[in-house]
Amino acid sequence: xxxxxxxxxxxxxxxxxxxxxxxxxxxxxxxxxxxxxxxxxxxxxxxxxxxxxxxxxxxxxxxxxxxxxxxxxxxxxxxxxxxxxxxxxxxxxxxxxxxxxxxxxxxxxxxxxxxxxxxxxxxxxxxxxxxxxxxxxxxxxxxxxxxxxxxxxxxxxxxxxxxxxxxxxxxxxxxxxxxxxxxxxxxxxxxxxxxxxxxxxxxxxxxxxxxxxxxxxxxxxxxxxxxxxxxxxxxxxxxxxxxxxxxxxxxxxxxxxxxxxxxxxxxxxxxxxxxxxxxxxxxxxxxxxxxxxxxxxxxxxxxxxxxxxxxxxxxxxxxxxxxxxxxxxxxxxxxxxxxxxxxxxxxxxxxxxxxxxxxxxxxxxxxxxxxxxxxxxxxxxxxxxxxxxxxxxx
Amino acid sequence: xxxxxxxxxxxxxxxxxxxxxxxxxxxxxxxxxxxxxxxxxxxxxxxxxxxxxxxxxxxxxxxxxxxxxxxxxxxxxxxxxxxxxxxxxxxxxxxxxxxxxxxxxxxxxxxxxxxxxxxxxxxxxxxxxxxxxxxxxxxxxxxxxxxxxxxxxxxxxxxxxxxxxxxxxxxxxxxxxxxxxxxxxxxxxxxxxxxxxxxxxxxxxxxxxxxxxxxxxxxxxxxxxxxxxxxxxxxxxxxxxxxxxxxxxxxxxxxxxxxxxxxxxxxxxxxxxxxxxxxxxxxxxxxxxxxxxxxxxxxxxxxxxxxxxxxxxxxxxxxxxxxxxxxxxxxxxxxxxxxxxxxxxxxxxxxxxxxxxxxxxxxxxxxxxxxxxxxxxxxxxxxxxxx
Numbered sequence: 025x026x027x028x029x030x031x032x033x034x035x036x037x038x039x040x041x042x043x044x045x046x047x048x049x050x051x052x053x054x055x056x057x058x059x060x061x062x063x064x065x066x067x068x069x070x071x072x073x074x075x076x077x078x079x080x081x082x083x084x085x086x087x088x089x090x091x092x093x094x095x096x097x098x099x100x101x102x103x104x105x106x107x108x109x110x111x112x113x114x115x116x117x118x119x120x121x122x123x124x125x126x127x128x129x130x131x132x133x134x135x136x137x138x139x140x141x142x143x144x145x146x147x148x149x150x151x152x153x154x155x156x157x158x159x160x161x162x163x164x165x166x167x168x169x170x171x172x173x174x175x176x177x178x179x180x181x182x183x184x185x186x187x188x189x190x191x192x193x194x195x196x197x198x199x200x201x202x203x204x205x206x207x208x209x210x211x212x213x214x215x216x217x218x219x220x221x222x223x224x225x226x227x228x229x230x231x232x233x234x235x236x237x238x239x240x241x242x243x244x245x246x247x248x249x250x251x252x253x254x255x256x257x258x259x260x261x262x263x264x265x266x267x268x269x270x271x272x273x274x275x276x277x278x279x280x281x282x283x284x285x286x287x288x289x290x291x292x293x294x295x296x297x298x299x300x301x302x303x304x305x306x307x308x309x310x311x312x313x314x315x316x317x318x319x320x321x322x323x324x325x326x327x328x329x330x331x332x333x334x335x336x337x338x339x340x341x342x343x344x345x346x347x348x349x350x351x352x353x354x355x356x357x358x359x360x361x362x363x364x365x366x367x368x369x370x371x372x373x374x375x376x377x378x379x380x381x382x383x384x385x386x387x388x389x390x391x392x393x394x395x396x397x398x399x400x401x402x403x404x405x406x407x408x409x410x411x412x413x414x415x416x417x418x
Numbered sequence: 419x420x421x422x423x424x425x426x427x428x429x430x431x432x433x434x435x436x437x438x439x440x441x442x443x444x445x446x447x448x449x450x451x452x453x454x455x456x457x458x459x460x461x462x463x464x465x466x467x468x469x470x471x472x473x474x475x476x477x478x479x480x481x482x483x484x485x486x487x488x489x490x491x492x493x494x495x496x497x498x499x500x501x502x503x504x505x506x507x508x509x510x511x512x513x514x515x516x517x518x519x520x521x522x523x524x525x526x527x528x529x530x531x532x533x534x535x536x537x538x539x540x541x542x543x544x545x546x547x548x549x550x551x552x553x554x555x556x557x558x559x560x561x562x563x564x565x566x567x568x569x570x571x572x573x574x575x576x577x578x579x580x581x582x583x584x585x586x587x588x589x590x591x592x593x594x595x596x597x598x599x600x601x602x603x604x605x606x607x608x609x610x611x612x613x614x615x616x617x618x619x620x621x622x623x624x625x626x627x628x629x630x631x632x633x634x635x636x637x638x639x640x641x642x643x644x645x646x647x648x649x650x651x652x653x654x655x656x657x658x659x660x661x662x663x664x665x666x667x668x669x670x671x672x673x674x675x676x677x678x679x680x681x682x683x684x685x686x687x688x689x690x691x692x693x694x695x696x697x698x699x700x701x702x703x704x705x706x707x708x709x710x711x712x713x714x715x716x717x718x719x720x721x722x723x724x725x726x727x728x729x730x731x732x733x734x735x736x737x738x739x740x741x742x743x744x745x746x747x748x749x750x751x752x753x754x755x756x757x758x759x760x761x762x763x764x765x766x767x768x769x770x771x772x773x774x775x776x777x778x779x780x781x782x783x784x785x786x787x788x789x790x791x792x793x794x795x796x797x798x799x800x801x802x803x804x805x
Contacts, residue, residue, distance in 0.1 A: 241731030280801055 029085050030106050032181075032188060033075040033092060036099030036198045049075070051201035052097045058263070059091045072141060072183055089194055094261050096227045098196030102179070105189045111147060111155060114180060114187050118156050119163030121189050125176055126164060133170035134160065140182040156180055197227060202262055205229030208341060209304035210313035211296060212236050212267065214251045217315030217344055219258050219361040220352055224343040225313050226262035233307050234415070235268040235300050239276055239376065250367060256418040257361050268303050269411045272296070275402050276376050283393040285378045289323045290385050291393060292376070294335045295403065301336045302407050311339040317352065318345050322381035331385045420738045420783045424617070425567050425597060425716055425774035431619040431667060434660040438621060441656040449653055450644065459655050466662025470626055473669035474604050474613065478631045482648045483658055486625035487596035487614035488518040493627050493638040493649070494592040494610040495522040495561060499531060501636060502558025505588045510552050510560045512536045512544060512573070513759040519561055519594055520755075536562075542571035542701045542760050543710050550581050557582075557589040564605060565598040568756040568772060569701030570716025572602065574709035579607030590633075596625075600668030601676055601715055602707040609633050613665075615657065619776070620664030624657040675777045680705045680714035682775050682784050687717065689788030694795050696722055698766060700757060717773045718757075720766040721791075724798045729771055732794035738787050741772045 035052055053075050057068045065080030066088070079088050085103060092101050107117035118136075125131050138152035147155070157169060160178070181188045210222040212234040226232050236251050248269070255267055272292065279291050300312050316324045316332075323332070333340060344352055356362035421429060441462060447455030449463050463483075470481050484490045499509065511523055513535040523533045534552045538544055544562070553560060560582060562573050575593050582589050593608040600618040604611055610633070615624030629635065641650025683705055690697045698720045705714035721729065726742035733740055742754075757767045771791070 241735055242728050244727065244731060245734075277801060 028081050029077075029079045029083065029088065030104045030188070031077040031079070031088065031092065032102045032104050032190065033077060033196075034099045034101075034193075035073075035075065035097055036196070048097065048201055048204060049073075051204055052095065055095045055097070055201055055263075056092055059095060060088065063088065093194065093196045095201075096197060096199035096229065096261065097201040099198055100193040100195050102190035102193050106186050107189070109142065109145060109182055109185065109187045111152070114152075114182070114189070115156055115159035115163075117187075117189055118160050118178060118180065121191075122160050122164050122167065122176070122178065125191060126166060129176070131175035132166065133168050133174045134176045134178055135169060135171050135174040136160070136178045136180060138180040138182070142182055142184045145182050152180060152182065199227035200229035202226060202229055203231055205231075206310040207231040207233060207308060208311050208313040209300050209307065209309040210234045211300055211315070212251060212255060213315070214247055214254060214365065215315070216356050216362065216365040217317060217320075217352055219254050219315075219365065220356050220359065221313055221315040221341075221343045222258050223261060223355075223359050223361070225341055226258070230313075232258070232262045232265045232313075233267075233304075233309055234265060235270060235296075235303055237270050237272045237296055237299075239273045240271055242273060242276075242376065250364065252413065252415065253418070254361055254364050255415040257359075257364060259415050259417040261359070264414060264416050266307075267413050267415050269413060270299060270406050271409060272406070275406060278397050278402060280376065282396045286380055286382045287385065287390060287393055288376060288378045289381045290328055290331055290390060293323050293328075293332050294390070294394070295399075295406070297332055297336045297340070298399075298403050299406050301338050302403065303410065304338055309338075311341050312336065313341045313343070315344055316342045317347060317349070320349065322383045325383050327384040327386075328382075331387050331390050334387055420779075420787050422773045422775065422779065422783075422787055423739045423741045424776040424779075425772065426741055427616045427622065428619045428776050429778060430616075430621060430660070431664060433667065434620055434664050437663050438656040438660040441659045445655065449655065450642065459653075462655055462659050463653055466658045469662035469666040470613070471628065473600065473665035474611065474628050475606070476604070476611075476628055476630065480629045480631070480633075480646070481626045482629065482635075482645050483653060483661075484625045484627055484649060485623055485654070486616070487516075487594070487612050488625075490612035490614070490625050490627035491516070491518040491561075491592075491594055492522055493635075494612060495519065495526070495559065497635045497638050498559040498590045498592060498610070499526050499529075502588065502590070506556030506558045507531045508534065508554070508557045510534045510536065510549065510557055510589070512538065512562055514538050514542060514566050514568075514571075514756045515561070515563055516567055516594060516596070519563070523561075538571070538759055540760050540762075541703075541710075542566055542569040542756065544573050546574050546577045546581065549578055550585075553578075553581055553585050553587050553589060555585065555587055557585075557587045559592060560589045561592040561594065563594040563597070565595070565602070565713040565716070566701070566756060567597045567716070568754060569718045569760070570597075570705075570712040570714070570774075571701045572598070572707070572709050572711050572713055575605035576607045577709065579605070597716070598713060600665065600672060601713055602672075610635075615661035615664055618664050618668040621657045621660040623654060624661035626661075671777070676707075676714055679775045679777065679779070682779055682781065683712075683714045683717050685781060686773060686784050686788055687719075689785060690719060690792060693788060693792035694721065695799075697795075698722070700760065700762060700766070700770060715775050717775075719771055719773070720762070721769040721771065721795045721798075722763075722765045723802055724769040724795055726768060726770045728798060729769075729791065729794045732798075733787070733790055736790050738790055740787075740791075741774070742770060 053070050060066045067078045105121050107113045136153040136157045138149045176191050179190050208225050208230045212218045275295050445458050447459040449460040467481050471477050527533050536548050579591050590609045592610040593605050594612045595604050596614045599613040609630050611628040613626050616622040637648050639650050644650050700718040702712035705712045753767045
């Protein structure tokens, strides 16, 4: 005891997936193993529907918990103590555990919640609770029982060979293990929204590939560095991924020369979508992902989204569509991309920003404008200029 | 690469790199150590210090070696403010100083000092008459740069010294000479002068605050008592050695080199005027060494109707390095405080580009850069005109 840290990792929805359960669990354990590879002396294994992580006691408990909580599909994590499944051993371990909790957190009241996965264990759950509670009261004189509002809930989980004791359930992000739900091509800008939308789809088990559009030299190379840094923050959750980088300037120039100013943004958006779709098809992605959010800007009104959508056949996932901006910002802060997103960059060029963009574009009119461009050639040239970078977790 | 951003920093002379490498490999002793290795390092320091003082035209002054121009500025401003606080709380500076001065001033204001920032005219020149009415017997510090880093305008530093004397003001006169050192003769009557190594083909992380003979300051950084107690911390011997050599080299060919650079500057103006429609020089048009003229190493121009940053990136694609405003602030939001103080329109500020030259530049480079800039301006305006 005390020689290693033990963590119990619970899978959320994964437990509901019937016949697929072992597959999901395996994926999840695999992801955890991968993320913890940077620590020496960690083992990850599955046992009775739970995932156990054991780590050398010299390792930082907090750092390990932080890594595990980044794995999609993890419902909660508990640092735990382990003992033999006998009432005597459990009682001793519980006292030891609570003495530590008193020292660390100054708790005064507690409640025992026991359950037995091993139904052959001779004592029933309520009785385990009572007897262990009595043992703790005897062993820790300062503690009182409070069944309604305790400072500490002491969980006792009696399993076949061992019993686990823990108090906290540190919530994970939930979701499903990566790689269990296809692959999406995410349009990644340097803003607040697109890293969040990418993260949300990855959380549902989707593998990620990304495309970033820029207008160099009308945008700076530092802006591109910023996107790569943002992407690598997202990669801490969804693992290494590929990002396509495309210069839109040739297309923007043609649009500015030939099309009405107020339509510029929506026309550019349509080109982005079509280019992203081509890249998606050639890289085995099932769908596109954008950070669009209903009504946030002129190109994200209902009418504009209809016009944008009309140019691609692939489903477009917009996980942020119904969220408020403040909620998106909160989520960005929670997943750690916000600070990077708001770093200032003169995303500089006003030449491509119309003064009064259309907010209710009509598809016919947009198609008429596009008929003045050689769209196919422009898209092909853009796709041909594709530059691929690999994004590694930060 | 065509490097025309020499006011941001310069390419280090090979000779400087050489002496620094030797210093790192062979003379790595601590100058404060009593043994021979320490002594050798100390000799290098002494030699570099003399080189810097000779180059500054103040051989009898005292050079406090610092980590660069910013530290020299901070030392001068805060030490003078502290020393003078019983005599008065008034400080006079200009609205077009480098942030290394302006940010110190903001801090002093928070501490209760009164700071007067002299304005400039549309050519970035200072009116001594305005200074005359600002300086009085409660003024304890006047801090004025010799050459403005964005426009190259030369400020009347020695005239300010005369005003301080005439008004019987106790004020110390500090001059930020980071952009002028090695390019034009330094002011003769300043009490403190800041200089930097990396603007004259020396290493980054080297600089000095030069004090006139007999001036005593309180320490700014406390510790082991290096630099006569004024600036503690083990000396950065290789950087200082490199700085010393760079200073000596700059002083040696200053006149001849600056004449050549002045020709490059006029060539750039002529080429740009010939190849683009609408181009404005911000700052004094004529280069020279006197107040009101422009230090030839800097040329700030505006191409109205364009965005300086886009021009910069377009030039960068062709391997040409320039700057918009000052390098220290080009990645912050907001427009150049210098061009604003000159009363330039937003349109002119947005389209501003700074070319800054060194002895390494050639006529061919200038012609090529001017051609590329004109091309960038034309294509930007063409695109803009569709709007």
